[in-house]
Amino acid sequence: MSIFIDKFFANITKLIAFSILLLVAWIFTILFEYSLESIKAFGFLFITEDKWAPNLEKFGALPAIYGSVVSTFLAMILAVPIAIGVAIFLSEIAHAKLKATVGVSIELLAAIPSVVYGMWGLFYFVPIIRDIFGGIGISMLSAGIVLSIMILPFMAAVTRDAMNTTPDILKESAYALGSTKWNVVKDIIIPYAKAGIIGSFILALGRAIGETMAVTFVMGNVHKISTDLTQPATSIPVTLANEFAEANSTLYYSSLFELSLLLLVVSFTIISIAKFYFLRRRKAL
Amino acid sequence: MTYTQKRIIINKAVMTLSTLCAIIGMGFLFWILSVLVINGIDALSANIFLNEGAPPGNDQGGLKHALIGQLYLVGYASIFGVPLGILAGTYLSEYSQKSKIAEVVRDISDIMMSAPSIVIGAFVYAVVVTPMGHFSGWAGSIALTIIMLPIILRTTDDMLQLVPSTLREAAFALGAPKYKVIIQVVYRGAKAGILTGILLGVARVAGETAPLLFTSFNDNFLNTDMMQPMASLTVTMYNYASSPYEDWQQLGWAAAFILSMFILTLNILGRLFLLKKRGKH
Numbered sequence: 394m395s396i397f398i399d400k401f402f403a404n405i406t407k408l409i410a411f412s413i414l415l416l417v418a419w420i421f422t423i424l425f426e427y428s429l430e431s432i433k434a435f436g437f438l439f440i441t442e443d444k445w446a447p448n449l450e451k452f453g454a455l456p457a458i459y460g461s462v463v464s465t466f467l468a469m470i471l472a473v474p475i476a477i478g479v480a481i482f483l484s485e486i487a488h489a490k491l492k493a494t495v496g497v498s499i500e501l502l503a504a505i506p507s508v509v510y511g512m513w514g515l516f517y518f519v520p521i522i523r524d525i526f527g528g529i530g531i532s533m534l535s536a537g538i539v540l541s542i543m544i545l546p547f548m549a550a551v552t553r554d555a556m557n558t559t560p561d562i563l564k565e566s567a568y569a570l571g572s573t574k575w576n577v578v579k580d581i582i583i584p585y586a587k588a589g590i591i592g593s594f595i596l597a598l599g600r601a602i603g604e605t606m607a608v609t610f611v612m613g614n615v616h617k618i619s620t621d622l623t624q625p626a627t628s629i630p631v632t633l634a635n636e637f638a639e640a641n642s643t644l645y646y647s648s649l650f651e652l653s654l655l656l657l658v659v660s661f662t663i664i665s666i667a668k669f670y671f672l673r674r675r676k677a678l
Numbered sequence: 679m680t681y682t683q684k685r686i687i688i689n690k691a692v693m694t695l696s697t698l699c700a701i702i703g704m705g706f707l708f709w710i711l712s713v714l715v716i717n718g719i720d721a722l723s724a725n726i727f728l729n730e731g732a733p734p735g736n737d738q739g740g741l742k743h744a745l746i747g748q749l750y751l752v753g754y755a756s757i758f759g760v761p762l763g764i765l766a767g768t769y770l771s772e773y774s775q776k777s778k779i780a781e782v783v784r785d786i787s788d789i790m791m792s793a794p795s796i797v798i799g800a801f802v803y804a805v806v807v808t809p810m811g812h813f814s815g816w817a818g819s820i821a822l823t824i825i826m827l828p829i830i831l832r833t834t835d836d837m838l839q840l841v842p843s844t845l846r847e848a849a850f851a852l853g854a855p856k857y858k859v860i861i862q863v864v865y866r867g868a869k870a871g872i873l874t875g876i877l878l879g880v881a882r883v884a885g886e887t888a889p890l891l892f893t894s895f896n897d898n899f900l901n902t903d904m905m906q907p908m909a910s911l912t913v914t915m916y917n918y919a920s921s922p923y924e925d926w927q928q929l930g931w932a933a934a935f936i937l938s939m940f941i942l943t944l945n946i947l948g949r950l951f952l953l954k955k956r957g958k959h
Contacts, residue, residue: 395855395858396855398855398857399855399856399857402856402857402860403769403773403856403857405765406765406766406768406769406772406773407769409762409765409766410765410766410767410769410770410774410780410783410831411779411783412766413766413783413786413787413790413827413828413831414782414783414786416824416827417786417790419801419805420797420798420801423801423804423805424797424800424801424804426804427804474699475699475702475703476703477699478695478696478697478698478699478700478703479696479699479700479703481692481693481696481699482696482697482699482700483700485696486693486696486697487700495700495704497949498704498707499703499704499707500945501942501945502707502710504881504882504885504941504942504945505710505885505938505941505942506884506885506886506887506912506937506938506941507885507887508885508887508912508915508916508934509710509714509885509915509934509937509938510710511916511919512915512919512930512931512934513709513710513713513714515919515920516713516919516927517709517713542706542707542710545703545706545707546703546707549703573685573686573688573689574689574692574693575685575688575689575692575693576685576689578692596792599792600792602794603793603794603795603796603797604794605794605795605796605887605888606887606888606912609888609916610916610919610920630794630796630888633796633799633800633888634796634888634891637799637800637803637891637892638891638895649800650800650804653796653797653800653801656794656796656797657793657794657797660792660793660794660797661789661793664788664789664792664793665789668785668788668789669785
């Protein structure tokens with residue numbers, strides 16, 4: 394009896410564990426299957442065409458791709474230096490008590506849902522952008538900044554963890570030779586933790602590109618490519634969030650599924666690069 | 679200026695800059711928190727918990743429908759996601775013997791943890807909403823389950839591996855079958871860790887909005903039928919906040935406040951469990 398239960402338990406856990414692989418394969422297959430109509434209709438033009446006109450059954454993803462790339466790029470430019478600064482502060486400057494308090498609050502802020510960041514952005518940040526830069530405030534610029542604030546806690550916490558892996562003996566040796574704190578950070582900690590730091594940035598990039606709610610509030614969902622950052626724009630997740638429940642033709646749906654597939658492939662690739670090239674030894678928690 | 683002076687000045691400058699970064703970062707983040715608390719407390723009233731959604735303008739609207747819908751959606755997602763995640767994690771830690779394919783399951787789960795959740799929504803739309811013909815609570819719960827699964831799986835896996843193998847060996851030596859060793863010894867040893875994983879997993883999906891937009895959709899009234907579209911705090915927050923009506927926006931802030939406090943509490947509880955566990959060893 395006991396042997397039977399033993400076998401059963403072993404097999405059921407195995408089945409569930411492997412079903413994760415099936416699930417992921419199923420997700421890719423379904424998204425591809427549902428994209429087929431759009432792929433057949435537009436082919437490669439889907440990603441190079443800049444017209445998105447549901448009423449004319451014309452779907453070009455270029456404005457959404459452009460918006461995703463620019464808003465993510467903007468967010469990274471703003472968040473990376475601040476995240477490094479916060480991480481240096483947390484790992485090298487702050488006293489033990491401050492380190493714990495600031496560290497924990499940063500981690501807790503990373504847990505606040507992105508829809509809350511979006512709501513704050515709409516009511517408190519967009520008006521400031523409007524006052525400074527004119528226009529309606531709902532814009533690529535607002536989206537980039539809100540996104541950078543949204544990913545900052547995550548980046549800072551992971552970068553700090555990477556920096557904290559530097560063995561004390563290395564730092565102490567450098568201090569014993571008369572190094573300043575900055576020398577230690579620049580010549581010991583950053584080189585030692587380089588892979589982890591870069592990995593955390595790429596991981597944050599992967600998250601930022603798929604982040605939906607923080608930007609949906611403040612970006613506008615306007616399918617137009619503009620180099621003026623104060624103009625409303627759209628991105629892949631913003632388009633999906635705004636239009637999925639309202640699409641009214643199979644080709645429209647299919648185009649949205651192709652956008653989802655595109656987003657999944659891109660973020661899967663980015664996260665895999667972070668994981669396999671830079672974060673090999675990192676644990677999940 | 680001597681070389682030493684230069685080094686000291688550069689050091690001071692960089693350290694000041696870092697501290698400034700920390701102040702800027704914390705400043706932004708506490709700005710958001712204080713906005714949340716001030717608006718949230720301002721909007722809280724008994725009506726919020728007693729009334730369902732109402733048309734804008736009459737000040738009678740509440741969030742009862744969204745709170746109960748949220749409980750249903752997250753509750754069912756946990757009922758599916760937690761046991762499945764724990765069992766899958768158990769396989770990786772206890773049975774897989776470091777096989778290649780188990781390593782692949784681990785890697786894929788890690789990647790899925792960071793994958794865009796809105797894509798999961800699109801997938802569930804295709805496999806649940808389309809065949810059913812309409813949005814439903816089940817579709818929302820299934821989307822949340824898929825998001826929760828890899829989180830619970832990986833934390834369980836990590837936590838079980840922290841249980842010393844001598845404990846397992848001692849139980850085996852007494853003649854216990856493997857499933858009993860796992861359930862009565864390994865799970866017990868990793869209790870605090872698994873609980874932490876569950877709390878963090880639930881906290882994570884409780885804040886999800888994007889995958890619910892086109893699975894459970896929304897409903898402005900109380901609905902407890904999982905076959906029908908269902909309100910959630912997050913989607914209600916999104917709809918109310920982006921509406922032009924001031925009383926709806928107020929309700930949106932109340933929803934944001936309640937949800938954030940709930941999620942922060944789960945996170946803090948999770949941390950406390952982990953701390954308690956570390957203290958024991």
